[in-house]
Amino acid sequence: MSASVRAPLLFAAVAAMFLFTGFTSSWNSALGIFNMGLISAIMALGVNMQWGYAGLFNIGVMGFVALGGLGAVIIGMPPVAEAWAAGGVRILLGLLLALATILGAVFVWKRMKPGRWRGVAITVLLVIGFYAFRAVFDGGVEAVEAVNPAVSGNLGGLGLPVLIGWPVGGLLAAGAAWIVGKTALGLRSDYLAIATLGIAEIIIAVMKNEDWLARGVKNVIGLPRPVPYEVDLQQSTDFLARMQAIGADPVTASSIVVKLLYAALFASVLLLLIWLTQTALKSPWGRMMRAIRDNETAAEAMGKDVTGRHLQVFILGSAICGLAGAMMTTLDGQLTPTGYQPLRFTFLIWVMVIVGGSGNNWGSVLGGFLIWFLWVQVEPMGLMLINLITAGMADGSPLKDHLIESAAHMRLLTMGVVLLLVLRFSPRGLIPER
Amino acid sequence: MDLLNALVVLANFVLIPATSYGAQLALGALGVTLIYGILRFSNFAHGDTMAFGAMVTILFTWLFQGWGISFGPLPTALLALPFGIAGTALLLLGTDRAVYRFYREQKAAPVILVIVSMGVMFIMNGLVRFIIGPDDQQFADGERFIITAREFKTMTGLDEALSIRTSQGITIVTAVIVVAFLFWFLNRTRTGKSMRAYSDNEDLALLSGINPERVVTITWLIVAALATIAGTLYGLDKSFKPFTYFQLLLPIFASAIVGGLGSPVGAIAGGFLIAYSEVMVTYAFRKVLDYLLPWYEPEGLVQLLSTDYKFAVSFSILVIVLLFKPTGLFKGKSV
Numbered sequence: 001m002s003a004s005v006r007a008p009l010l011f012a013a014v015a016a017m018f019l020f021t022g023f024t025s026s027w028n029s030a031l032g033i034f035n036m037g038l039i040s041a042i043m044a045l046g047v048n049m050q051w052g053y054a055g056l057f058n059i060g061v062m063g064f065v066a067l068g069g070l071g072a073v074i075i076g077m078p079p080v081a082e083a084w085a086a087g088g089v090r091i092l093l094g095l096l097l098a099l100a101t102i103l104g105a106v107f108v109w110k111r112m113k114p115g116r117w118r119g120v121a122i123t124v125l126l127v128i129g130f131y132a133f134r135a136v137f138d139g140g141v142e143a144v145e146a147v148n149p150a151v152s153g154n155l156g157g158l159g160l161p162v163l164i165g166w167p168v169g170g171l172l173a174a175g176a177a178w179i180v181g182k183t184a185l186g187l188r189s190d191y192l193a194i195a196t197l198g199i200a201e202i203i204i205a206v207m208k209n210e211d212w213l214a215r216g217v218k219n220v221i222g223l224p225r226p227v228p229y230e231v232d233l234q235q236s237t238d239f240l241a242r243m244q245a246i247g248a249d250p251v252t253a254s255s256i257v258v259k260l261l262y263a264a265l266f267a268s269v270l271l272l273l274i275w276l277t278q279t280a281l282k283s284p285w286g287r288m289m290r291a292i293r294d295n296e297t298a299a300e301a302m303g304k305d306v307t308g309r310h311l312q313v314f315i316l317g318s319a320i321c322g323l324a325g326a327m328m329t330t331l332d333g334q335l336t337p338t339g340y341q342p343l344r345f346t347f348l349i350w351v352m353v354i355v356g357g358s359g360n361n362w363g364s365v366l367g368g369f370l371i372w373f374l375w376v377q378v379e380p381m382g383l384m385l386i387n388l389i390t391a392g393m394a395d396g397s398p399l400k401d402h403l404i405e406s407a408a409h410m411r412l413l414t415m416g417v418v419l420l421l422v423l424r425f426s427p428r429g430l431i432p433e434r
Numbered sequence: 435m436d437l438l439n440a441l442v443v444l445a446n447f448v449l450i451p452a453t454s455y456g457a458q459l460a461l462g463a464l465g466v467t468l469i470y471g472i473l474r475f476s477n478f479a480h481g482d483t484m485a486f487g488a489m490v491t492i493l494f495t496w497l498f499q500g501w502g503i504s505f506g507p508l509p510t511a512l513l514a515l516p517f518g519i520a521g522t523a524l525l526l527l528g529t530d531r532a533v534y535r536f537y538r539e540q541k542a543a544p545v546i547l548v549i550v551s552m553g554v555m556f557i558m559n560g561l562v563r564f565i566i567g568p569d570d571q572q573f574a575d576g577e578r579f580i581i582t583a584r585e586f587k588t589m590t591g592l593d594e595a596l597s598i599r600t601s602q603g604i605t606i607v608t609a610v611i612v613v614a615f616l617f618w619f620l621n622r623t624r625t626g627k628s629m630r631a632y633s634d635n636e637d638l639a640l641l642s643g644i645n646p647e648r649v650v651t652i653t654w655l656i657v658a659a660l661a662t663i664a665g666t667l668y669g670l671d672k673s674f675k676p677f678t679y680f681q682l683l684l685p686i687f688a689s690a691i692v693g694g695l696g697s698p699v700g701a702i703a704g705g706f707l708i709a710y711s712e713v714m715v716t717y718a719f720r721k722v723l724d725y726l727l728p729w730y731e732p733e734g735l736v737q738l739l740s741t742d743y744k745f746a747v748s749f750s751i752l753v754i755v756l757l758f759k760p761t762g763l764f765k766g767k768s769v
Contacts, residue, residue: 193548
């Protein structure tokens with residue numbers, strides 16, 4: 001089967017799966033899965049840029065996704081005026097001090113002659129800077145976190161429309177990617193992988209512990225929405241009249257309308273990104289990226305700046321992941337740092353890219369939808385399977401209870417099997433790179 | 435006297451915990467480094483292999499406890515350990531036959547094997563959660579302490595106490611035995627030498643008649659033993675929770691890489707380096723300073739970083755070492 005027939009067929013099959021869910025269970029849940037599928041597809045696009053275009057092995061996706069979510073919170077939440085008055089300035093001052101210390105150390109490193117004195121100077125500078133930073137910063141944090149800790153205890157955000165938070169989330173992730181890339185991109189692939197894994201854990205640790213920023217494990221809830229609330233729709237006479245006209249239950253309809261609005265927003269972002277990434281891939285830049293991926297030495301001999309291009313594509317891919325993270329936090333309406341698990345937010349995205357076909361943007365999008373659908377649906381399917389297997393066992397037998405209880409963990413198993421099967425029998429993915 | 439008290443506090447809260455943690459990391463990193471040396475890929479499923487080994491051991495421990503078998507003052511888990519190793523070895527050999535061998539015969543790029551190991555990681559993670567569940571499991575029994583705080587105080591008459599838990603003692607003793615045995619095996623026996631030859635130069639080793647499949651099988655067996663022992667010791671010392679084992683992947687890989695991937699000595703050095711730095715950076719030194727410098731009254735706890743940032747420690751050491759010594763402290767290899 002040629003690629004031009006195969007891809008549309010596969011997309012049609014995935015669409016049919018969603019339609020099937022819609023018809024058999026409910027449109028509400030089908031749309032819910034579809035919306036996360038859109039976001040997953042965007043994340044997969046980001047990873048595909050790094051891995052598929054450039055061969056960069058980034059398993060810190062979770063960190064960039066979480067930073068994107070932080071971006072949405074910082075832009076969307078209203079500011080906590082009291083906290084700003086109590087210690088906001090002090091915190092900012094502390095962070096500036098830390099930044100100045102690091103910049104100073106870099107300056108000394110570049111300007112002084114290599115030798116023992118340079119090491120001493122940098123160490124002294126860093127130690128003094130660290131204590132100065134802690135002295136200023138800690139007091140501010142204490143003051144801010146003491147402000148009404150049950151409800152806020154953080155600085156809040158800027159109170160701007162949450163949609164602005166999406167690109168800002170991407171920018172935050174891009175900034176982090178720049179720092180990671182500057183330090184770690186020179187490393188070999190496995191080392192880079194472990195370094196990104198570490199960065200992701202550190203980002204999550206910061207978000208869990210720095211309560212002044214986004215309340216840490218106390219979670220930020222009630223993030224403003226870009227779309228109307230269901231309750232408001234149900235009370236609007238205009239909406240009720242329209243639903244009456246088509247004979248729909250207003251409660252269900254309101255929730256479907258909200259989901260459709262989200263879907264429209266996400267889909268427009270996804271379409272824009274597909275257009276951009278496809279254009280980039282077809283451009284001389286894309287050909288250069290693939291040339292670098294396939295043979296770094298040859299590309300370097302042709303005068304291409306391999307490290308520079310790697311840094312560029314690493315930042316771009318991470319920014320897309322951050323954007324998707326901001327969108328996801330907006331959809332959830334809350335930021336829960338404990339919810340970020342590497343299996344779900346890093347390795348699952350990798351499964352999407354590999355299964356879809358690395359190097360092919362349409363493949364990643366397909367993988368995003370397909371794998372997300374499986375991830376959600378395997379749990380009920382696994383439960384059905386277990387119920388079938390255990391149907392012959394006596395009720396209340398410990399083995400039966402245990403099996404039914406454990407059915408929820410079937411999804412990890414399934415994802416592993418799917419990944420291994422694809423790698424074995426179709427190593428270039430469902431829609432291979434052309 | 436103050437100096438002694440300070441030393442005791444330091445030993446109790448830093449040296450002993452860090453040594454036993456370092457021994458656990460070193461055993462884990464040895465497994466990673468052996469796979470890297472022989473099979474030539476970074477095995478991301480190693481944390482979950484440790485979890486699987488610990489799980490089988492726990493299941494056998496419960497069985498033995500149910501039968502009323504105990505190991506006196508020592509934890510029953512030690513009796514169950516050989517069974518755990520056997521179970522893990524079966525799983526690893528099965529995975530190798532079903533999954534890895536195909537790519538080895540194809541001579542696939544190492545990075546493909548890494549992605550394959552991601553799939554294996556999912557499956558093992560799912561298996562462990564499926565069989566034993568995602569929650570904390572208790573399986574330690576026997577005597578809890580070698581020296582309790584009270585005994586130490588009456589023995590020495592110091593104000594501060596040193597307590598050594600049985601799990602810490604067992605960890606250190608087991609690690610020493612295992613490492614000694616491993617080095618004897620690698621350096622003295624014919625099979626061990628053939629493994630090192632295979633790791634150093636595959637083509638030359640094949641030419642001299644070394645059977646690669648045999649080397650690979652033995653490697654998986656050793657890795658199963660190392661992973662199960664490391665996993666069980668960690669579980670005895672802290673607690674068994676599948677997710678924690680997954681998170682151990684970072685410090686373990688950091689240890690192996692810092693020491694130099696493929697170098698067993700490096701893995702051990704790296705394990706202790708990471709463990710000591712992690713514990714020292716996140717320990718509150720206030721009490722030690724109170725004894726050493728009575729005139730100095732620090733404001734806070736004199737803690738560099740809160741314990742939640744321990745990942746940052748492994749990460750920073752990893753990056754710093756790699757920037758200055760790209761192949762690790764003990765010259766590792768690169769594929």
